[in-house]
Amino acid sequence: MSKQPVSRRQFLNYTLTGVGGFMAAGMLMPMVRFAIDPVLAHGGKGEYHTTKQKVDELSTKPTRVDFSYEQKDAWYTSEVTQTAWVYKNEKGEIVALSPVCKHLGCTVDWEGSGHKSQFYCPCHGGLYEKSGKNVPGTPPTRPLDRYQTKVKDGFLQLGKPEPQDIA
Numbered sequence: 827m828s829k830q831p832v833s834r835r836q837f838l839n840y841t842l843t844g845v846g847g848f849m850a851a852g853m854l855m856p857m858v859r860f861a862i863d864p865v866l867a868h869g870g871k872g873e874y875h876t877t878k879q880k881v882d883e884l885s886t887k888p889t890r891v892d893f894s895y896e897q898k899d900a901w902y903t904s905e906v907t908q909t910a911w912v913y914k915n916e917k918g919e920i921v922a923l924s925p926v927c928k929h930l931g932c933t934v935d936w937e938g939s940g941h942k943s944q945f946y947c948p949c950h951g952g953l954y955e956k957s958g959k960n961v962p963g964t965p966p967t968r969p970l971d972r973y974q975t976k977v978k979d980g981f982l983q984l985g986k987p988e989p990q991d992i993a
């Protein structure tokens with residue numbers, strides 16, 4: 827096996843390519859991390875937030891539950907406050923509905939404007955049944971989202987609101 831001498835030109839090429847690649851990686855990594863960090867920071871499906879609502883105080887009548895938590899977007903941390911309408915259904919299961927109207931995102935109110943046993947959206951008169959199902963003939967075309975729920979030490983924990991599939 828013959829040894830090929832490395833020319834001065836080859837040596838410089840290898841060295842500069844290596845150093846250049848290293849520097850490019852050093853510059854690109856923070857940019858990539860910056861771009862994907864908000865996605866990672868949200869924690870996805872498994873994240874639950876503890877509320878001040880005791881589960882044994884829930885009834886069949888929807889109760890407004892406000893809860894706050896810290897949200898980190900890249901280097902910026904902010905306090906987020908969200909709301910859920912929470913009750914126990916006839917099977918004793920906890921139902922926690924998002925108040926965000928599926929028409930244009932206003933906030934719905936239980937029995938607002940005198941609408942008995944319904945959620946009412948004041949923006950364009952949207953109506954939903956107690957289950958969150960949208961009432962046909964009113965602007966919303968989809969049911970209210972439903973939070974995932976857990977109970978810890980007797981207190982309600984809420985996860986991510988997800989679309990409901992109610993016929």
Ligand code: FES
Pocket residue numbers: 927928929930931932947948949950951952965966
């Ligand atoms: S935003 Fe609720 S009905 Fe339009």
